[in-house]
Amino acid sequence: MGLKRPELEAKITNYLSPIVIVGALGFLGAIATVPQVAALIREQLQANLSATMAAVVAIGLGVGATVFLVTQLPIFLIWLERKVAGHMQDRLGPMRVGWHGVLQSFADGIKLLFKEDIIVKGADRFLFKLAPFLVVMGAFAAFAVLPWGQNLVVSDLNIGLLYVVAITSFGSTGILMAGWASNNKYALYGGMRSAAQLVSYEIPTALVILAVVVQVGSLNLQEVVAAQQGGFGDFTNWFIFRMYGLNAVAFVLFFICGLAETNRNPFDIPEAESELVAGFHTEYSGMRFAMFFLAEYGAMFFVSALTAVLFLGGWVGPFHSGPLSLFVKALLLVFVQMWLRWTLPRLRVDQLMALCWKYLIPISFVVLLAAALVNTASS
Amino acid sequence: MKQYFADLFGAVTSIAQGMWITLSHLFRKNETQQYLSDEKPEERWRSVIVPEGLLQDRSRMRLHVKIEDCIGCKQCEKACPVDCIDITNEKREKTEAPIFAADGTAIKQRVIQFDIDMSLCCYCSLCVYPCPTECIVMTPEYEFAETVKSDFLYRFAKEKPSPPEPPKEEKPEPVAAGGS
Numbered sequence: 057m058g059l060k061r062p063e064l065e066a067k068i069t070n071y072l073s074p075i076v077i078v079g080a081l082g083f084l085g086a087i088a089t090v091p092q093v094a095a096l097i098r099e100q101l102q103a104n105l106s107a108t109m110a111a112v113v114a115i116g117l118g119v120g121a122t123v124f125l126v127t128q129l130p131i132f133l134i135w136l137e138r139k140v141a142g143h144m145q146d147r148l149g150p151m152r153v154g155w156h157g158v159l160q161s162f163a164d165g166i167k168l169l170f171k172e173d174i175i176v177k178g179a180d181r182f183l184f185k186l187a188p189f190l191v192v193m194g195a196f197a198a199f200a201v202l203p204w205g206q207n208l209v210v211s212d213l214n215i216g217l218l219y220v221v222a223i224t225s226f227g228s229t230g231i232l233m234a235g236w237a238s239n240n241k242y243a244l245y246g247g248m249r250s251a252a253q254l255v256s257y258e259i260p261t262a263l264v265i266l267a268v269v270v271q272v273g274s275l276n277l278q279e280v281v282a283a284q285q286g287g288f289g290d291f292t293n294w295f296i297f298r299m300y301g302l303n304a305v306a307f308v309l310f311f312i313c314g315l316a317e318t319n320r321n322p323f324d325i326p327e328a329e330s331e332l333v334a335g336f337h338t339e340y341s342g343m344r345f346a347m348f349f350l351a352e353y354g355a356m357f358f359v360s361a362l363t364a365v366l367f368l369g370g371w372v373g374p375f376h377s378g379p380l381s382l383f384v385k386a387l388l389l390v391f392v393q394m395w396l397r398w399t400l401p402r403l404r405v406d407q408l409m410a411l412c413w414k415y416l417i418p419i420s421f422v423v424l425l426a427a428a429l430v431n432t433a434s435s
Numbered sequence: 436m437k438q439y440f441a442d443l444f445g446a447v448t449s450i451a452q453g454m455w456i457t458l459s460h461l462f463r464k465n466e467t468q469q470y471l472s473d474e475k476p477e478e479r480w481r482s483v484i485v486p487e488g489l490l491q492d493r494s495r496m497r498l499h500v501k502i503e504d505c506i507g508c509k510q511c512e513k514a515c516p517v518d519c520i521d522i523t524n525e526k527r528e529k530t531e532a533p534i535f536a537a538d539g540t541a542i543k544q545r546v547i548q549f550d551i552d553m554s555l556c557c558y559c560s561l562c563v564y565p566c567p568t569e570c571i572v573m574t575p576e577y578e579f580a581e582t583v584k585s586d587f588l589y590r591f592a593k594e595k596p597s598p599p600e601p602p603k604e605e606k607p608e609p610v611a612a613g614g615s
Contacts, residue, residue: 140461142465143460143461143462143463143465144457144460144461145460146460146463146464146465146466146467147465147466147467148465148467148469151469395454395457395458395461396454398457399450399453399454399456399457400450400453415443
């Protein structure tokens with residue numbers, strides 16, 4: 057082919073960007089029709105297979121759909137983050153690859169795939185290789201209990217919230233492991249900071265979750281959503297509007313703790329680039345680095361989705377109930393996370409601890425106590 | 436205890452204020468600009484004079500000196516923070532014909548050297564402001580990469596004119612001694 061490189065690039069971007077944009081819109085549409093499709097598939101499975109096989113295939117399809125979502129979503133979120141960051145700083149952000157840079161993340165992904173995979177001399181090779189998988193697992197396994205709609209959940213666990221609190225801590229183990237195995241002082245600092253941060257911020261997170269659990273009386277996420285159904289336009293019963301503003305405080309607390317748990321600004325001290333080079337993933341390159349990146353954005357989306365489930369009605373949306381409602385709410389909260397990232401400066405380590413122990417924990421205790429009292433009084 | 440709640444209130448209000456500022460910037464027109472080769476791809480690989488209005492008002496590009504207007508006051512040389520301007524003057528003789536800059540200032544010095552090292556230039560534009568005859572300006576030329584560093588030395592002074600030849604003394608034709 058006699059195409060020169062710039063021409064080839066132009067051809068690729070010209071043909072691919074409409075495909076990607078139409079694909080993204082189609083994705084939104086597909087999300088809206090997931091309940092109907094799922095019901096159809098379930099019917100077919102039950103008609104043609106034995107009960108056990110039907111359950112196995114259904115779970116497999118659910119897992120496949122979730123894995124597809126959580127691996128493809130970061131590609132979009134990274135692009136969104138860069139655009140939001142650019143425009144908040146009066147820049148343009150990525151503009152080169154495709155229409156307004158929509159293909160930028162794909163290009164970056166291909167670049168990361170081709171990069172040399174370096175394991176530093178003196179690293180603990182086994183732990184070094186294991187750490188990215190743990191981090192990704194911690195971020196992605198949590199999606200298993202996220203309810204997307206009526207009967208639309210991969211695993212309808214009775215102890216869903218407990219599972220979430222437990223499984224998200226896995227990521228921090230992975231980060232600490234990555235920091236330790238790198239045999240690098242900056243990486244180790246990053247890992248240690250992450251552990252200290254997570255141990256502190258687990259407490260207010262759990263307390264705020266408990267305040268919701270007190271009102272629902274169940275740890276099942278589907279029941280949390282069910283408790284928020286009804287009311288005008290399906291949104292006046294959301295927890296954020298209940299309890300005389302108490303839950304609004306809880307919502308803010310939970311959102312702050314979510315930021316801290318996903319190591320997002322202003323709580324990104326484990327990877328504080330101006331202090332620690334790149335923090336715990338200093339020594340990682342290529343695909344292993346990409347996995348940390350993937351995990352960060354996956355966790356970001358999950359925390360937003362969980363906030364939406366706990367306080368904003370989950371899939372019970374304003375005037376529309378279904379997966380699309382949850383998806384849009386989560387995306388809005390992700391946008392708020394990005395917005396905060398480009399607004400607030402990073403906290404110092406002592407300020408981070410002071411914020412948690414002096415402010416978040418006492419307030420969340422008060423919220424929990426008040427929620428329990430109000431709930432007892434009203435029932 | 437009072438301080439505690441005051442701190443909380445301060446944190447909430449200041450974060451809200453900051454978020455409002457960043458949100459307003461999100462919908463503001465961008466300050467930066469795409470590299471112009473995107474808008475004029477046919478002019479990608481050569482230095483171009485960009486049409487008016489294509490660049491932003493405050494853009495600062497390559498310096499240019501209209502050497503005919505330079506009066507050799509050296510104010511730009513003094514203003515330059517990185518000392519990339521080098522000027523040497525020579526006094527013009529009173530007897531020479533008076534010449535004037537475009538704004539009417541009499542040029543009393545002959546500028547025999549006006550060098551700007553664009554590899555040192557920091558594009559601060561500080562040399563442009565003090566110039567009394569507005570002869571040193573920022574042009575919209577943005578693509579002037581060179582492969583040899585010495586090519587960044589821009590010499591604006593004209594070749595030093597050769598000193599006027601002393602008026603020829605009209606030697607009287609030696610009268611031929613031996614007459615015809």
